Amino acid sequence: MRKLGKTLPPSSNQMFRAKTENLRGILDPDQLILRVFISLQYKYIYVSVPKAACSTTKNYLASCELGSQVTYLNFEDVHDRILSPLLSPTQIMHLFPEILSDKSFYKFTFVRNPYHRILSAYKDKIINHKSYRYQVIKHIQNDPLTDRPISFEEFVRTIYNCADHEMNTHWMPQHHLIMDHAIQYDHIGKVETYQNDILEISKSIGLKFKFLHQETRNESNSERYLKECYTDDLCRMVKIKYREDFLRLSYSKVPTW
Known part of the structure; x- marks a missing residue:
């Protein structure tokens, strides 16, 4: 090519x-x-x-x-x-x-x-790629070079507390992108x-x-998997963090699963 x-x-x-x-x-x-x-x-x-x-x-x-x-x-x-x-x-x-x-x-x-996209980013990047995990680990522990599994809850909470400009583009709010x-x-x-x-x-x-x-589409789209991964509190954080995406891109904040 x-x-x-x-x-x-x-x-x-x-x-x-x-x-x-x-x-x-x-x-x-x-x-x-x-x-x-x-x-x-x-x-x-x-x-x-x-x-x-x-x-x-x-x-x-x-x-x-x-x-x-x-x-x-x-x-x-x-x-x-x-x-x-x-x-x-x-x-x-x-x-x-x-x-x-x-x-x-x-x-x-x-x-x-946003609900689907964040879960997809977690499954594809955080679970499977050490370099992406480091970008999250550095926000939640003193030694960012110590690799370890990250739960979906940790991932969402880290995103929630990050400024938009500090986010990797795979989970940065879409209206910026x-x-x-x-x-x-x-x-x-x-x-x-x-x-x-x-x-x-x-x-x-x-x-x-x-x-x-x-x-x-992979299983991150299935209602069953979304229901298993998202708690009410995690949904609340996604609603707040991605409120501009929900509003400007015409997505409902109310989970459909």
């Missing part, structure tokens, strides 16, 4: 930081580069949200851009910007502000119910209605459905 990523020289990096300050909010420039995918061929901007079908969407968009099904030896490579055929803001730095305000460029993203204060979206899709939303988006920008595969 083509390698399109590049490192900006210091002067350009400073310019990019200055140009995107109002857009980024609490995100640093590197996160903006990771989040935003641009297609000049199909004239769209996709803003990815971790734990909101971003792997499936990136794979689908890359396949459409290249005109053939993209496969990876390591599926985590779907997140590697150097391997992506889609452009990052730094590659068209001088055009990016203009494209962002250009109404002919279709702008979309996907979001997820989609930068909806600065981006006028044509479509904000939801993981819960992914197939309908991605089909509507595809029709709007002329993508080929043959590269679209059914998104499979």
